[in-house]
Amino acid sequence: MPPNPDIRLAVFGPGLLGGSLLMDARAMGLREVRVWARREEPLRIVKRRRLASFVSTDPAAVAEGAEIIVLCVPVGGMKALAERLTAARPARKAVFTDVGSVKGMVMREVAPVFRRAGFTFIGSHPMAGSEKGGLAEARPGLYAGAACILTPSPGASRAQVGRLESFWRMLGSHTTTMDAAGHDAVVARVSHLPHVAAVVATLAALKPDPGIARHSAGGLRDTTRVAGGDPDMWCEILMENRACLIPALRDMSRAASKIVSALQKRNRTLLRTQLIAARMLRERAMGEAPRRV
């Protein structure tokens, strides 16, 4: 399907994800771009950088007439924002969506608020971002080449799902549709587990003597990169997805125990088997992972 920039877009929360969306929207010449933020300050920046045609701190005013409404706020603030949006008058058959990293809670608590107001919510999780957040880090093309998982609510029509898919594809993302439970199980393994691995590697490497970092190289830097992410945001994500994350972390602890045991017993065969298995999995994974552009 060719890109169709004839869209009235509303973006709620111009941070890293929302701000990058605005930059792409401007580059693609979308018909209308409306922006909401909790505070005036980021809206002034959005205006100054000509990233929107209409800005306001009033949610309903921003959603007025919009066809695709993207909530780019932390998962914890989404329900309250949804409630303020029930008074909005978006376009007929408008699609409300988000960019949150967990979907069980969103589909359970946020989607019904929209449904009760007669609106359609379809969850989106574009796997894009960085350990650095905020509008200052936003950049055009952030979504290009990224995987994006959609979790439609039961009331969503095929046409609405298709419209949201086209929207993300227009930004260059690779869309897949699954239910919220499937989504949360997948991201627990490919995103939340690596985050915790980075955090525990950082703590174990550097807590005893932080100064030894001056002898480090790319291994420490890359393995721990995501541990530089916003603690509040990640606390919320990890806690929200704990049901899927805990079993994944237990698998990680078991794998670590196996390696410690191999080292203690000087069992090279067992150690090598683990290293080979990890390398094969990673090589296959990097062949399948979306190529960032």
Place this chain on the structure above:
Amino acid sequence: MPPNPDIRLAVFGPGLLGGSLLMDARAMGLREVRVWARREEPLRIVKRRRLASFVSTDPAAVAEGAEIIVLCVPVGGMKALAERLTAARPARKAVFTDVGSVKGMVMREVAPVFRRAGFTFIGSHPMAGSEKGGLAEARPGLYAGAACILTPSPGASRAQVGRLESFWRMLGSHTTTMDAAGHDAVVARVSHLPHVAAVVATLAALKPDPGIARHSAGGLRDTTRVAGGDPDMWCEILMENRACLIPALRDMSRAASKIVSALQKRNRTLLRTQLIAARMLRERAMGEAPRRV
């Protein structure tokens, strides 16, 4: 000290590290560059790419007249090579060194072989490399901006240590001197631990269903990057440094257990504390880590 390219260099093992050394040596116009490899094939490539003035599969012939002799072979093969080098006639006060990732074993088993032959060995560990090995991956500038730890043996003169320091600094590395035990304790934390973290994160993320990698992003890719390294080389390194690595891995397991426990008890404060501690340590670390150029 200004670079002094008036050096007769001998490189043993033209892989990623040895080959990159050859490229820098050629760019700096070293007086003489001699290369040894176990097999003829890599030597033919070295010759064809004009990376050496003399090549041979005979260790003593390659060391003939050399002032700095760098063993770029896996740690496990170093002692046998050292024994074959006892018959060599290098320059007077020549410095033998290596690029191995563990130093306790090297200084205990390899250095005495040289000492008995009347030669001086000083360990070197340039913290440079990649998960991809081999001469095909070699590149000029690999050592620029890297940390490099030197472990002198008791017989090394101040002048010899200074000469080796100048050599690595000429390549752009930041040198530090410490004993072998200190070195192994440091790299267990900043290099070997992150490696194991990457391996266990890969296994836990992807073993149950490798196909979910298609939904992954930069978090999985970077956290697991080093798990793509050569299993044989890393098996040797981790096993050799197990005495320092095991306590570091226990710290990592304890940190992981703390996070699992916080998730189970829905203790946001405890979880957030860990995330904040990791971020602060990482920010400080990246401020102190050598800047790669």
